[in-house]
Amino acid sequence: MNLQQAIESVARSGWLSRQPMSFVQNLRDICELRPLKAGERLTSLGDPGGSILGLASGTLNVFIASGPFPPFLCYIAHPGWWTGEAAAATQSARRVEQVARVDCQILVIPSKGLRDLVLKDPETWRRLEEITVGHMDHALELACIRGGSDKWIQTVSTLLRLANQFPADQKQVEINVKQAEIAEMAGLSRNSVGPVLSALTQNGAVTQRYGALLVDRDKLSKALPN
Secondary structure (H helix, E strand, O other): OOHHHHHHHHOOOOHHHHOOHHHHHHHHHHOEEEEEOOOOEEEOOOOEOOOEEEEEEOOEEEEEOOOOOOOEEEEEEOOOOEEOHHHHHHOOEOOOEEEEOOOEEEEEEOHHHHHHHHHHOOOHHHHHHHHHHHHHHHHHHHHHHHOOOOHHHHHHHHHHHHHOOOOOOOOEEEEOOOHHHHHHHHOOOHHHHHHHHHHHHHOOOEEEEOOEEEEEHHHHHHOOOO
């Protein structure tokens, strides 16, 4: 994957897909591309702020922790995921730990390049704050799911959180996730998730594969109660 292919990848879904082409072109001029091997950390909790990072290929485990609680898996990121904008803007510590599940390609917006981009486009910080708003939406969804008491809703909503990061025109998407990981993100036991996945398989909302799920987004959405 070269730099142009990486930009095209992250522009298909998520934050960058909603930005004007002029901004995408300016971003391409300052980005760098670097590999991340499976098992390597992209960021750790408490790292100093600096570069803004975008996932161009591969998948990442995203862990969070707050107060006295240990880190837990909150998300599995696919291409189109961005991180580090809040730490870059405030020069504060990073709030998530991210680990490559497979070999990845990462787009890097270095600090100097970010300063150059701000000079070219005064709307840059507002555009970057859209990433933060997206992370806030994820956090609110996560809090509601883990604070729930209905195993069906918690499991289906967790799957929708993962499926909705793909381009809207993809009605069927493959999510690289295991049953135990769904349970961890939903705040449930592995045994609680199993019967829900079996029922979703029977109605065609998901097809279970080794280490992955093929999800029909329309059928999965309809699996939630009105």
